[in-house]
Every structure is written in structure tokens, then in C-alpha cells.
Amino acid sequence: MTPVPRRLWLTSAALAALAPARLLAQKKSELPLPALGSAVPLAPAPLLLGGEFQPAQAEGKALVLYWWASWCPFCAQQSPEMQKLWESQQGKGLQMLALSIDKTPEPAVAYLRKKGYTFPAAWLSPELAKVYPKPEGLPVTVVRGKDGRVAQAEKGQLFPEDVAQLAKWI
Template sequence: MAIVRAALAAALAALWTGAAHAAPEIGAAAPSLVVTTLDGRTFDLTKLHGKVVLVNYWATWCAPCRKEMPTLDAFYRRHREQGLEIIGISIDFARDSEKMRRMAASQTYPMARSGDISDNGFGQPEGVPVTYVIDAEGTVRDKFIAVPNKLLNDVVLPLLPH
């Protein structure tokens, strides 16, 4: 009986967090994403038409996430004036909020907690880090598992106006 209750609780949690949504398909229109950032602002993907957007899921316990954050931040600082936007979304539990906030404070791009998402067409990622690339027309162009500089330069940079 305890196993059945645990399975039911997991299924309900998946529905509540948006995990029931499938991950966006490459080449498809980007799904909706509305989240309150750590600084209290609303990040609404639909309002960023005309900009290239990276949606990055990460966690404090994820070593590859911590490794890629400075790369993403440097890329953002170099290219935000060209129309680049990044949103970092932590999948950490609420109990890890303080650690997550400390890590997020060192980044210049907006950060949010997955628990603060009000409209999530992306669903919960199967693993982290994962980054979706949305072009200026709102199409999902790529999905990265970890973000080396080469991928940013080869995939994202050509999408930005020069």
C-alpha cells in the first residue's frame, strides 16, 4: 500500500510541476513559459519575440551546471545588446533556496526557481543541465546537454543580428 501511495504522490507531483508536458521538439514553436524571477520580475517567453532566448535548467548539486554557468554568463554579457536573453531555472527543492540564491547572485542573467513557474510548456527536465535555444521567431532551434563555448558560438551566435 505504501508503494501505491508513493507512486500516486509522484504522479500528482509530476502533474503539479508540469512534468506531464513533453519536452519541446526541435523545429517546433516554443511552448509557453512564465516564471517569477528571483528579483520579483515576470519572465514571459511570449513577450520576447524578436530575441534569441536560452532557457537553461540547472541545480546547485549539479557539477556540470556549476561549470557552465560562467560560460553562459560571459556569453550573455557579450551578446545581450544584440538581442540575447537567458533565463536560468533552478530545479532545486525549496529547502535549498539559500544555496541556489547565492549561486544565482553571481550571474547577470535572470534566475528563477522551477517552483515559481506559473505557465510551463517545457515540463520538468529529465536531467540537468539542459538548455533550449529559441530563435527570434520563437522556434526551438536546439537543445544542449551542458553548454561549451563551441556550441554557443556555432549555434547561438549565427542566430543573433550582426
Template sequence: MLKQFASHPWVKKLTPSPFTLILMALIVYFWFRPPAWVSDEHRPIANVSANMTDGRTIPLASLRGKVVLVSFWATWCPYCRHEMPDMQTFYRDWHDKGFEILALSIEDDPALVAQFIRKEGYTFPAGLADATVQQAFGDIKKVPMSFIIDKKGIIRHEISGQVHYARLEDLVTPLLKE
């Protein structure tokens, strides 16, 4: 019965070619894990402060001695939303070893950001990236955009695009050992 069904001409028209299957697989791969460009940097970060959604103000200088991921993002950004579970897992695994995250939204509504973070159950610090903070990192024009700062307050890596656990492990763990 199934063989007879599969031999109908209209069923054969619906069967994708190997090229189509490969193309579809690539589209799915890049949709869920788009490439990110990592550049090595070596520039000190300005002593700016970030306003967190819980009312705290965190000066970046207060994080010296830790390796810090500063992630610029937005609640409306699908790639930002997709990278955050990996950020949370990495934060959970490495926070006690000297790693910190500042997730700074480029949006203007602290209540919206706080609601999103609370709803998703993220425990890393989240806040807003005002113009001063964005300028300190080189004027953020797209999201997600992340920076890894070493224990001395030097930006060591810029990540344009999505971060994931393995990439963070490759970039952060050597800095934690310094």
C-alpha cells in the first residue's frame, strides 16, 4: 500500500533533491547557531557604570579581579534570546570560579528587561546600556554584541554575533587561569 502511494507522480514531485536537503539543513543550522565573529582586542575599558534592573549601579572597575562577559542585547532580538540559555548555564558553572556576566539591554524600558529576565529565570545581572556605556565599548550598532574583559579590566575579545557555551569556554577559561 505504501509503495503504491509513493509511486504517484505528485508524491515524487514533493520529494526533495539531495541538494535541497543540504540547503535546508544549512538554513536550519545557521538560523539556530548563526556564525559569530570573534576578534582579539587589547584595550582598557573606560570606568563606566551600568544601571541594573534591580536598582543597583555596577561600576565596571568594581569587577576587576574577575573575567567579565558584557553582552549587549535586546528582548526583541531572536539571536539574543537564543544565546541566553547558554550564557545562564555558563554563568552557573563558572561564576564561583571568578566569572561574571553583565547583560546590558539597548532598550529604554527597565521594567520590560526585568520582566523578561525574571520570566526566563536568568540569574546573571541584567541592566540597561545607556549611551555612555555603549560609547565605552565602541558605539554598539547591532545585537548581540559581547565583550570579554580580563581580570585587569582589559577588553580581550569582541564577539559579534551569538555566544554559546563552547565558545565561552574557549575564550574565558584561559583568562581565568591568568
């Protein structure tokens, strides 16, 4: 067995000691990305800026599911690109449901208003999380294809060209 270099061991031990217990517990409970080709069930979702997402809206259309948070720096980089995608593709058959994982809906609403985002966004309440469980990572982007199955699944920040490429699923 190869010994672990002392510096690596000390770094790992220090990081583990600094990690809050709730983050470690959260990691254990988070799900992997959904498998390509797996079915994506839908449910109605009240939207943060008014209205409601209805599953019928996504029938026969591509649906982008986007888990994000108002406090996430990577989401702050990706969200403007998601807004551009929404503005350019909503009339062409693309549907979107952004799911805020903020602890309460108020910060998410304030963030959407401050940034001027109009993409459909809901707060991931405990009830809604039963239908739309958040995969590990943040942000997370999953494309539900026209057939209702996962066509693409990504965790972590997508770059502008990657977000623009989501339109290929229309």
C-alpha cells in the first residue's frame, strides 16, 4: 500500500474538519444525475413570479430543468445564459422550469426581480422535491426530450456556448 503524502493527508483532514456536518449529510442524500433515456415525471409547479408550470406545457416539447440558487456563484454565471436561451427559444418549442433550492422562496424572488429574469422559475419546496429531486451538484441542468426522457444531464456551470447548444433539442 502506498503511503499518503503528509501534506495531502493534512489538507484532507483539515478540509474534513472544516466541513459542516449538514453539508456532509447533504452529500450523502443527494442523487446522481438521471441516466440518459430515463423517464422524467412532471408535476404542476407554482412559479415564483406568478402563474403555474403545467406538465401539459411540455408534452411533445423539449424541457430544460435547471436547479439553481440565489447564493450560488456558478449559477450567477449561468443564469444570464439561461435567460438568453429562454428569450430566443421559447416561441420555438422550448420549455423551461428553473428550480430554486434556496431555503425559502423570498431570496429567489428578489434575485429574479433584481436581475430581470423572466424564465419560468419555481421554489423547490419539500413537496416539489419529491417529483423534481435535485441531483448532486449546482447548478444542474437536465434536458427532458420531446419523448419525455432524459436527453442530456449536466452538473456544474455550463459555459455560454453549452447553454446555447441546448436549443438543439427543440
